[in-house]
Amino acid sequence: MKAKMSGITKRWIKGTLMGISFLIIAVSVVVLIFVKNYYNNTVSMTLLSNDTDLLSTFFNVNSIKTDEDFYETSREYIENFESKDLMEVWIIDDRGKVILSSTGFAVTDNVEMPDYNMALTSPIGRGEWSGKYMTGEPVSTMTTVLPSREDKPIGAIRYIVSKRGINQRFAIVALIVMAVCLMSIGLVVASGLFFLKSIVRPISDINNIARRIAEGDYAARIKGYRQDDEIGELSKTINYMAEEIGSADKAKNDFISTISHELRTPLTAIKGWGETILQVCESDYALTKRGIEVIIGESRRLSGMVEELLDFSRMQDGRLIYNKEKIDVLAELDETIFIFKERALREGIELVYNSTDMPAPMMGDPGRIKQVFVNIIDNSFKYTEQGGKVTVLAEIVDSDLIITVSDTGCGISKEDLSKVKQKFYKANTSVRGSGIGLAVADEIVKKHGGELTVDSIVGLGTTVKISLPIEPVPLANNI
Numbered sequence: 001m002k003a004k005m006s007g008i009t010k011r012w013i014k015g016t017l018m019g020i021s022f023l024i025i026a027v028s029v030v031v032l033i034f035v036k037n038y039y040n041n042t043v044s045m046t047l048l049s050n051d052t053d054l055l056s057t058f059f060n061v062n063s064i065k066t067d068e069d070f071y072e073t074s075r076e077y078i079e080n081f082e083s084k085d086l087m088e089v090w091i092i093d094d095r096g097k098v099i100l101s102s103t104g105f106a107v108t109d110n111v112e113m114p115d116y117n118m119a120l121t122s123p124i125g126r127g128e129w130s131g132k133y134m135t136g137e138p139v140s141t142m143t144t145v146l147p148s149r150e151d152k153p154i155g156a157i158r159y160i161v162s163k164r165g166i167n168q169r170f171a172i173v174a175l176i177v178m179a180v181c182l183m184s185i186g187l188v189v190a191s192g193l194f195f196l197k198s199i200v201r202p203i204s205d206i207n208n209i210a211r212r213i214a215e216g217d218y219a220a221r222i223k224g225y226r227q228d229d230e231i232g233e234l235s236k237t238i239n240y241m242a243e244e245i246g247s248a249d250k251a252k253n254d255f256i257s258t259i260s261h262e263l264r265t266p267l268t269a270i271k272g273w274g275e276t277i278l279q280v281c282e283s284d285y286a287l288t289k290r291g292i293e294v295i296i297g298e299s300r301r302l303s304g305m306v307e308e309l310l311d312f313s314r315m316q317d318g319r320l321i322y323n324k325e326k327i328d329v330l331a332e333l334d335e336t337i338f339i340f341k342e343r344a345l346r347e348g349i350e351l352v353y354n355s356t357d358m359p360a361p362m363m364g365d366p367g368r369i370k371q372v373f374v375n376i377i378d379n380s381f382k383y384t385e386q387g388g389k390v391t392v393l394a395e396i397v398d399s400d401l402i403i404t405v406s407d408t409g410c411g412i413s414k415e416d417l418s419k420v421k422q423k424f425y426k427a428n429t430s431v432r433g434s435g436i437g438l439a440v441a442d443e444i445v446k447k448h449g450g451e452l453t454v455d456s457i458v459g460l461g462t463t464v465k466i467s468l469p470i471e472p473v474p475l476a477n478n479i
Contacts, residue, residue: 009193009196009200012192012196016192017188017189017192020185020188021185021188024181024184024185024188025181028177028178028180028181031177032173032174032177035170035173035174035177036170039166039169039170040130040140042166043140043161043163043166044128044140044142046083046086046087046161047087047128047140047141047142047159047161048142049083050083050142050144050157050159058073058076058077059073059074059077059146059147059154059155060147064149064154067093070093070154070155071099071100074091074099074100074155075100077089077091077157078091078100078101078102081102084102086161087159087160087161087162088101088102088103088159088160088161088162089101089102089157089158089159089160090102090107090157090158090160091155091156091157091158092113092116092143092155092156092157092158093155094152094153094154094155096113096116097109098111098158108134111134112134113141113143113158114127114129114131115127115128115129115141115142115143115158116143116156116158118143119143119144119145119156120145120153120156122145125144125145125153126142126143126144126145127142127143128140128141128142129141129142130163133160133162137162137163137164138162138163138164138167139160139161139162139163140160140161140163141158141159141160141161142158142159143156143157143158143159144156144157144159199231202231202235203231205222205224206222206231206234206235206238209221209222209238209242210238213238213241213242213245218242218243218245218246218249219242219246220242221239221242222235222238222239247419251422255436259305259309263302263305266298266299266301266302267298267302269294269295269298270294270295270298270299273291273292273294273295274291274295276291277291277292277295308436308437308440309436311371311440312436312439312440315439315440315443320443320444320447322364322365322368322447323365323367324363324364324365325363325364325365325366326361326362326363327361327362327363327364327366327369328359328360328361329360329361329362329364329369329401329468329470330355330356330359330360330394330401331359332366332369332370332373333355333373333392333394333403334355335370336370336373336374336377337351337353337377337392339374340377340378340381343381344381344390347381347386348386348387349381349384349386349387349388349389349390350388350389350390351389351390351392352389352390352391352392353391353392354391354392354393354394355392355393355394355395356394356395356396358396360394360396360401360468360470361470361471362401362448362468362469362470362471363471364448364468365444365448368444368447368448369444369448369468371440371441371444372441372444372445372452372466373403375437375438375440375441376405376438376441376464376466377390377392377405378437379437379438379464380405380406380407380409380462380464381407383407383409383410383462384407384408384409384461385409388407388408388409389407389408390405390406390407390408391404391405391406391407392404392405393406396470399469399470399471399472400450400467400468400469400470401467401468401469401470402465402466402467403465403466403467403468404463404464404465404466405463405464405465405466406461406462406463406464407461407462407463408460408461409461409462410458410459410461411456411457411458411459411460411461411462412454412456412458412462413458417454417455417456420438420454421438421439421442421452421454422439438454445466445468448468448469449468449469450466450467450468450469451466451467452464452465452466452467453465453467
């Protein structure tokens with residue numbers, strides 16, 4: 001859990017959770033402020049609803065001549081006041097003394113009335129105040145100055161609304177908003193942790209499997225995750241990567257084993273014939289000559305393998321050099337066929353060659369093109385037994401030269417066919433060869449703008465098709 005908290009989960013808590021929590025709290029605060037202002041505005045509107053023209057009409061200075069008139073009018077106003085159940089009403093005389101209350105109880109003279117003092121100095125003759133009542137109860141008050149007589153107000157009316165019920169309702173709303181806020185954050189935390197668990201655990205498993213693969217356990221696989229999502233795709237990709245790395249590692253080991261054997265064979269022959277020549281060089285000229293020929297042949301074979309390995313290394317690094325010039329591809333193919341004619345007779349394999357009479361000019365590296373032909377035809381001979389047949393067909397189709405090399409050898413299975421152009425891969429390890437010749441040939445053909453394809457049927461043979469783009473030849477040159 002500690003590792004998880006220091007990774008994705010920790011970043012989620014610092015980023016997403018804190019951001020969402022801040023947003024939820026901010027929205028909750030805005031809602032509470034809105035509700036608070038709504039309640040306060042409701043109270044204000046309730047107080048202001050009493051400041052009507054009826055009030056000025058009721059307390060008409062022309063009908064109020066004496067204090068007794070003011071008192072009687074005030075008593076009549078309170079008796080007819082319709083909102084006594086919502087608020088308390090005080091009548092204040094011109095000396096600032098409360099003479100009547102809608103509750104019927106006398107009001108002490110030392111009560112503070114900030115709104116009354118504000119109303120006396122206000123241009124509109126009205127003042128509002130919110131605070132604690134003399135009993136400690138929260139209230140909102142509004143005082144309205146009555147019409148003046150001889151530039152002096154005849155009195156004032158003070159409305160008092162209790163805010164206890166409003167505060168209680170606001171408290172209930174605040175609790176509900178807080179509960180919704182906490183529930184929302186809790187839901188985000190629960191859903192987020194559940195989602196993170198569905199991500200962190202598979203990623204942890206993937207990390208462990210990847211570490212095992214990095215340490216050389218290519219049989220390690222990610223199992224148990226079946227969701228069709230990005231992590232599922234990542235799991236499949238890593239499993240595929242492990243399989244490919246395992247295959248590549250096996251191919252590498254097979255290559256090392258094969259190349260070691262391929263090098264050992266000519267070296268053994270060279271060493272054996274060298275020792276033989278050392279013993280009989282003065283007494284048996286024919287045997288000495290034969291030994292030197294074998295040594296030269298095996299040295300040439302070693303040189304070819306080393307050159308092939310160097311070409312492959314250069315190809316991997318992008319350092320394979322091409323010295324392109326104007327060549328006739330069919331001329332290079334003719335020379336290659338001539339080289340293999342003697343081998344065909346020696347190994348008892350029928351070599352059939354059919355070619356067009358037209359030239360096939362292109363810009364290419366003659367050495368590399370011939371290397372492709374040698375590698376392909378050599379493979380056909382290696383996998384064809386005595387009495388078999390190798391057929392080479394060259395024809396021009398549109399602007400491409402198509403060269404097809406077919407044999408009647410053992411063939412390649414469908415499983416191996418898709419991998420035969422991969423480096424180090426050998427479908428048949430019992431046959432000599434490094435397993436990189438076809439990969440080099442494919443690369444050379446691609447660099448010349450062509451394509452190399454392989455088709456095969458087990459037990460019937462293999463067909464390699466090489467397609468190379470050539471330059472058009474004018475008809476006049478063909479007469």
